[in-house]
Amino acid sequence: MKRLLRQAIHSLLSSSVRKKFLLATILSSLVTLSMFGVVYVLHEKSSFIEKKNEQLKSLSAIVASNSEASLSFDDPITAGEYLASLSSEPDITQAILYGTDGSTFAVYKRSDTVQIPVTSASEETSSSDSHISRSTQIYVEQDFVGTLYIEMDTTSLKASIREAVIIAILIVGIGTSISVLIAILLQKLITRPLFELEELAKSVAEEGNYSRRAIKRFDDEIGSLANSINIMMHVVQERDQSINDHNRNLEKEVAHRTSELRGAMVKAEAASKAKSDFLSTMSHELRTPLNAIVGMSSILASEKIDLELQNYVKIIQSSSDNLLSIINEILDYSKIESGNLELEESRFALSECLEEAIDMVAALHWEKPIDFFITIDPLLPYSVLGDITRLRQVIVNLLSNASKFTKTGYVWLEAKLANRPSDDTAKHISLAVHDTGIGIPKDRQNRLFQTFSQIDSSTTRQFGGSGLGLAISQKLVNAMGGQIVVASEEGEGTTFSFELSLPSPSEKTIASKLAPTATAVQQTISVSVPFSPLQESLSRLFEAWGMRIEKSGQETDFSIGSRLYGFEPRPASAARLNSLTIHHPLKREAKPFGIYSNSPFRLIEARNFIQQSVSEGKRVVVNESQSSKSPRGLPSSTTRILLAEDNKVNQKVFKLIMKREGFAIDIAADGREAVAAMLKAPYDLIFMDLQMPNMDGLEACRVIRSNPDIEQPWIVGFTANVESEAEPAMRSAGMNDFISKPVKDDRVREALRFYESHRAKGASLKSK
């Protein structure tokens, strides 16, 4: 019911102003006229009764007065005659004169059916539905002479009321009709200006034409509204005009500025390209002579020369390595500063990236009396999306830094889940490099990440380095969305840490990914490593695999011990299946017991240790050095190899390296010569420099790849260019592999092996 009422009210309020006005007028006039009608009928009724009463009173007075003598002189005949004269009054039904003793003196009756009432001594008026009556006592000179009773018929009252009701209904009907007519006429006066305003507003809203004006018809509220709207329209029109003018100016200004900007952008792009070209050229130009130094020194080192000369060669090698590192850092920094740093987003194994980084650094410092540890939370995601090269670069940089300033103790790379809640798509990973080095004074810590900043100039002299490493690392981490922070106590050590949010494409954790087969679980293991974070990390890993950790000394299925440099040795106990000892390269025993593994101890080694032991089901003694050695895997010496290189020194260096590896090569001085050589006689393998006169390496590669007459060789690009776009450019040109300059013999060997493995696969596929 309430909902219906509400709907009715809502629909009423939603109807047009015209309808509302008409309805209000009709309702108000109907109510007013109805009230008037009711009052009129009631007034008619009371007037009628009053009139009849007055008439009766008046008649009574006259008849009473005229009856005085008749009563006084006892003349009922005259009295009767007089009463009979009331027949002229149609409403009088009867009139009776009573004597002083109450006896009937004279009577007038309009009809015989009328009953004579008993006389009333008192003077009174009474009424009923059909009549009213009045008794009047008659006195002559204070002498009571009799009573007059007159009765009047009031049935005409009903007719009179009926008549009044009809009149009232007519008045209501006619009055309402008239008010509706007036309302229709008036509402036009009121609603017409409103409709005009509405139409104006619609037109303005649709066309946006602010030049139109409302017509003011009268000086009422609507007229005032029209005035206000006109003022508003005028203001809007002016503002519109002003905005249009401003926009026109702005457009001109924008066009002008755009033109300027475009010019500036062209210049900037040209400058950027020039810078990029400069960087590319510089890296090429700097690395090319360095290539010769590195190559020659490596050849010289392999020659049988006396000890003193060997020392000289080593100095040349380390100096050229340092120089290469400094050049790389400067180029990196330039690239970051110029905004050309572009991070890749590819899927990679986080643990492998971190372990590779610490391996690289540890290998360079194997002779130092410091331990390298890596602890990786087994619950970290196995694969993440990011730029592996840049992350590895940062970690290597921090580890190198730590190794450089640590004389004793350890360098520890720690990876764990950050204390922040991770969302569904990305994990917050905390990475830290701890060392027990010389530490950094508090007042110098804030300068650490500034360019070319080391804690003092003596540091440079003592430890070397460009001072760019930390600044580059910070920029790279910033670009990856993190921030390297440092915590250090002078003389105690330093911790560099940062957090990264890396998207994880897979749900698999490191523990689940590396977990050994099901048979490996439910085994017992004792872990005895004096470096507690590593002990804890390994224990968590084994627990995650479902193994039970037992105390050292108890009989277990597996046992892990350690022989580290800065810690007391904790030999592995004899285990049912196998034992493993993590050792510092300098602390290896002559007669090893069980398996040995160089620190830093990698997760994959832990997995292999368990997996192999379980699958073999017996003790295995593996010589780590033996296991790490791989077969030579080089192509046969009959492989036809072409070098395309314009620099004579580099030609010579490369030729020497290849000769030492047992290969005779042909040389082309530029791309064009290389293509010509290919057309002349096919080659299996081409080492091609990118920057050459006449035809550069990329172009030559494209020509070769596009020529169907040429038997397609394996092409390895040489580049001194560290730009990130170099590799995609080489791939798209059709190169199979690339080596960055300066060319070192080990990199060449690696490239040869890669070629051989590829060739062997191809041959195998062909044979199948």
Added chain:
Amino acid sequence: MKNAFLSRLAVPIFGVILFVAFPSNVRAQSLNEESLKASYILKFIDFVRWERPTSNPTKVGVVHDPSLFRELQAIAAKKSRATRSFEIVEIDTSSDKIGKLSGLDLVYIGRNQQPQWAGIVKFARQESIITVSSEPGFLEEGGLIEFITLQNRIRFSLNLVEVDLYNLGVSSKLAQLSVK
């Protein structure tokens, strides 16, 4: 014979019976008539307005009708009240003592006073005295009110023609009851 005798005897017996029985009835009727007339006379005063100053008590004279005089006295004694009282006097006008009427408001003239009527009427007109009589022909002689017996009821006639000569205001209500 016997029947004739009885018939001749019946008449005188009936006559005796009437004689014995009637005098009291006649007396009673006569008394009732006097009383009614006396009452009417006093009521006339209620329907008449004098142009001269009226006296109080209202003075009513009775000429030659002692029984009516007594009735008047009796009724007047009952009717007298604070606002109006009556004084009833018996007047003898036989010896031309018309002046005795002076000061009266109404005079009733009894039987056999026809020779006096002219004088009384004349005086009454001068003095605005209501003149009432039960004798026939009184109105013709200038009298104002004359009692008449109609159908055994006492009625009265008003001399409406000459009422103005009395300088009196007679109520129309009274006039309505006038037989003539």
